[in-house]
Amino acid sequence: MSALKSCFARGFSHIYVEEGVEENPLAQEILSKFPKAFKVRIKHYKDVFCRPRQNFLVQESSRKLIIAAKRGELLYPGPDVCQDFGNENFYYTSPALNCIYSCEYCYLKGMHPSANLVIFVNLEDFFKKVEDLIKQKPVYLSISYETDLLALENIAPLSAAWIEFARGKENLKMEIRTKSANYPAIRHLKPADNVILAWTLSPAEVIKKYEKNAPPLELRLRQIKKALGDGWKVRLCFDPVLYFEGWEKAYEDLIGRIFSEIPACGINDASVGAFRIPREYLKRMRKNFPPSEIIHYPYAERGGVYTYDEKLKGELLGKVRSLLKEHLPEEKIFLT
Amino acid sequence: MFYIVTAYHAEARPVIEYFNLKKVVKNSRFQIFAGSDVVLIESGPGIVASACAASFLLSEFKAxxxxxxxxxxxxxxxxxxxxxxDAVLCHKIIYHDTGRAFYPDILVKHAMKEGVLETFDFPVAKEDLPENSIEGDMVDMEGAGFFEAASFFMPPHKIHCIKVVSDYLEKVPVEPAFVSRLIGDNLSLIRDFMLSLESVDSFFPRGLSREDREVIEKLAENLKLSFTMAHQLKNLALFYLSSHERLPEELFDFLNVRVNSKREGKNCFERVKKLLC
Structure with a gap:
């Protein structure tokens, strides 16, 4: 693999900047962190992000950065395949597209035509939309679905900006989901009551095999512990739960380890979801990616979504739920 | 295989010599030269000519x-x-006439400079144009047409414009021998870039080999599989290959099976599925 690294240009060797955002302070902050990168002016982020025939797999080895402003729709209703944790008015927003990690099962590989990372710097427009919405009704908002926002914090401090925006807004509850160990980047902030930091956790063997570039379990747990100690609301996400040889033992070990290191009483809640993916995304992944135990697994299709057959799905969810019930009250465990 | 498009013979000549290319007799208006892993076409000047030559080359040689x-x-x-x-690898190519821009994916390291190319429909002398009317770092008459045409066939990390600076847009003719020397002097840099481009693919595992595909197609035919079942078979083969070096030997036994009805085919398919799961 060292030969592979040596032939690729470094990540973010090129930064594409949309016309009109050059003077945006966040854009300037991001650009200042990459003084050696080629800055390429573009008219619209889709001119680069949506080019035909891009090779996602190869691009992952030399991701480029696109800085843009998002126009049109900025908030979307939460999709059925995602857990709303009993909240009404579930929405999500995408301050960035794509992720610096390369998880083999990630639906972003089938959703986007490019592995390049897009950061939208017109934060005020996003905030305005949310403010308008929460004037009408209470809103549960997830801001890290199409990216890992906390992992990007050293490039663009978006999590911090969103937390400060959300602070004190009674009609807004916000989730920031992450696999990162980058909690220190927001540790200077006072915890916000209406913000939940949600960590996705997987068995160590899954992280090693399928979550390329993502931090190991040990580092994630260390940051969870710090966040809990600082007073943050923390959610544990076992999503996706994957089927593989030895999965039962792997999840037993995972949950045993988590609660040997983290006090269960501090956990806000937990979500458990079997691997599932919209048909079109999986179709694209199967076409574009090499043989994979996850991508090419013979899933069952229901309502345009591929997942494990009912029996296996029931076993996976049942097992993880029963393991969690040893540590958390049932009402804190949400199944998808 | 590498495909190279040049506008003029003076640009092509050093490439032909460097890669030891031989003239190919083709029923076309383009001059084509080929070696073991490089094919070159001389398009003539202009974006339309360059687009036509790129399309012809990629279609004719089944890129x-x-x-x-x-x-x-x-x-x-x-x-x-x-x-x-200076040899310059272009990271943006603008068609001056429409303002449309194209972006090659520069994923591999290289030792060239980088810049923006702007393609005009006419020879450009800086003194004839209003100030600031050129956005690019360099000006040519082919790049945008070449890139747009090639984009119909190839992924953007496999399409590149490499331009060698020959002048500063003054009204001074550039001699063919000088052009050949400029290109020739940069061919080792260009070859290194080509080697890096080539090596990218070798690092990534591929899907089904041609032989595997033939086996899958033959099985689907023999077992009278529906389109959906054939698709499932292909997916199962990929699933199997995610944890095995090659398809199971027992699968090849089914190549000799001929079924007489769809029901019989379905039964055989269930056995094949068990082999691959």
């Missing part, structure tokens, strides 16, 4: 995603930041 296509030629630089003789 695949693992191949790459380069436009190699000279260009005039807007200012002295670029030196005469």
């Amino acid at each position: 695949e995603d693992k191949d790459a296509i380069l436009n190699i030629g000279i260009a005039g630089a807007k200012n002295a930041d670029l030196k005469i003789g």
